[in-house]
Amino acid sequence: MSANYDLIVLGSGPGGYVAAIRAAQLGLSTAIVERENLGGICLNWGCIPTKALLRSAEIYHYMQHAKDYGLVAEKISADIEAVVKRSRGVAKQLNQGVTHLMKKNKIAVHMGDGAITAPGKVTVTKDGKSEDLTAKNIIIATGARARDLPFAPADGQRIWTYRHAMVPPEMPTKLLVIGSGAIGIEFASFYNDMGAEVTVVEMLDRVVPVEDADVSEFLEKALTKQGMKIMTGAGVEKLSATAKGVSASIKAKDGKVVTTEFSHAIVAIGIVPNTENIGLEKLGVKTTKGHIDTDGMCRTNVPGIWAIGDVTAPPWLAHKASHEGVIAVEAIAGGHPHAMDPLNIPGCTYCHPQIASVGLTEAKAKEAGHKVKVGKFPFIGNGKAIALGEAEGFIKTVFDETTGELLGAHMIGAEVTELIQGYTIGKTLETTEQELMETVFPHPTLSEMMHESVLSAYGRALHI
Structure with missing residues (x-):
């Protein structure tokens, strides 16, 4: 079985599905290939469901401080299962919304694992069956996944990535968060507001290190005031899961190594681009540390192959991916869009x-x-x-x-x-x-x- 299109988009995250919609608007026959859920990680396991979790924590925080507003709220408690259920419901609603947008714009959806098997050709495999799709242009929007600690891969029970932290098997009592970028700090803020005892370990000399130094300083003071323990210039040298929790050996800024017990740990030390097994090596697509090299129009070094989002250079943000999708498609359609300027991309972290x-x-x-x-x-x-x-x-x-x-x-x-x-x-x-x-x-x-x-x-x- 085979089908021919003007454009094939590999991946349906906020970059991929937006690119497909814009292509359809411009009259290009378009197919999108997705191996898991329409909307990708952001919509199903990232940006949106985490904001739903953080909203619950925010309201819980305000309820606990009702007297500051002249109100009375007694016997306040949190139901982590209900909080997670609401978050998953929000993700499901938006997943259905993307499904509707694909139908509305007459975009062909091919579910399965996609790989570029020849110039202009994508093979989609699902349940042992495969189909070939062809197109003059292909946009790679395969995104990224959480980076594991090499000596302590996530097990989903005691050692978590962001994905596990969104559907916790139980509420942590004493939580270790490794990494203080946006993902780490957001989960630290969520679980702290929900009642866990939280410790954040950051290898660099300040939290949220990509932000302005004044912001980092203010945030560290605010989080400390909220009861978190913040350790900068520190590193986790050993992490091991036990039946009852996690044992972590942490080297502090002064060089001393202390072993501490936690109930759970979240590893938030960056991402790994999803560039394996999609045909890049065979085609000769250039990459840097796994991320695909592109120009300001999102072209790779191989004609007809484009790349957007987390699979390319930073910043790794959903709105950057969406904007790149529009740029790439408009260039494919013969337009003259403005090149992406990273300095005009805002960054947001939804901690408290x-x-x-x-x-x-x-x-x-x-x-x-x-x-x-x-x-x-x-x-x-x-x-x-x-x-x-x-x-x-x-x-x-x-x-x-x-x-x-x-x-x-x-x-x-x-x-x-x-x-x-x-x-x-x-x-x-x-x-x-x-x-x-x-x-x-x-x-x-x-x-x-x-x-x-x-x-x-x-x-x-x-x-x-």
């Missing part, structure tokens, strides 16, 4: 407090040779933040002193994952500080802090 950023950190801006002006405004100076009972956090903006170009923005505090898009639009439009200063921000809103941070960079802050 939230983190969001776009562009260069202050340190990176200076390293790049910019003479900078930096503005900073605290949540405590904002009326809406105080009214919400969320007065901890700040917004920081970094400008080029000579041109007024917005180089970067960094936030920590309530709802900053929603606020960051304002600065992202500003960067895409190449907005200057003057235009931001002349923009009217509504009152009372958290967004007023964005305005104040810009004013602060130029010595004009009004409310501090």
Whole structure:
């Protein structure tokens, strides 16, 4: 059995399914190949279900602090099974939504393991049967998976990846989180709010190390205040599961190694691209550390082969994958889309407090040779933040002193994952500080802090 299309998309995550939809909109006959669930990891086991978990933890946190708002809530408890069930329900709803979008856009869905077996040819295998699909162009959107500790692979019982942590067999009592990137910190925040005793171990000298140093410092203080133990400049040298828990030998910053017992451990030390067994070697597709090399239009070095999302270079974010999917398809269709600019891709971490950023950190801006002006405004100076009972956090903006170009923005505090898009639009439009200063921000809103941070960079802050 064989079928011919204009485009085949290998993988149906937020990059793949969006690419397929855009291709269909442009009149290309399109097929998508998926081995597990439509929507990929993000929708089924990543971005969306984790936000559902974090929302439950957030509400639980507020209920425990009801008296701060003049309310009474007694005998508060959490049902981890019900929390997980809600999260899985959210994922299922969105999976069904993607299925509907495929039908609506007349995209052919081929379920099974796909591999590029020759130029312009994808073989899909399922239950011992195979079919061949052909197309002039193929987009690889196979994503990535969690990286295991080489000396302690996840077992799903005591040692978890993010996937296990989303459907825990039981509620941890004493949890070790290895790695403080977005995934590690989000699960640390979730389980801490749900009542577990949490320890975070980070090999580098600060948590969320890709963020601005001021954000890292503030977050570490906030998490410590919430009861977490944060160990930076530290590493797990040995990790072994037992019938009752996990034994971890941790080398601290001072060089001392201490063995501690935990009920469970989450390993969040990065990702491994899904590039094996899909035909890359035979075709001669170039990779770097397993990730596929692409240009600004998402082309690989092999004509007709494109790649998007986590299988390519960082940042490894769902919205980056989706945008790359659109760029690739529009280029395939003969258009002239703007090349991807990594500095215009916002990053969001949904811990408590939230983190969001776009562009260069202050340190990176200076390293790049910019003479900078930096503005900073605290949540405590904002009326809406105080009214919400969320007065901890700040917004920081970094400008080029000579041109007024917005180089970067960094936030920590309530709802900053929603606020960051304002600065992202500003960067895409190449907005200057003057235009931001002349923009009217509504009152009372958290967004007023964005305005104040810009004013602060130029010595004009009004409310501090």
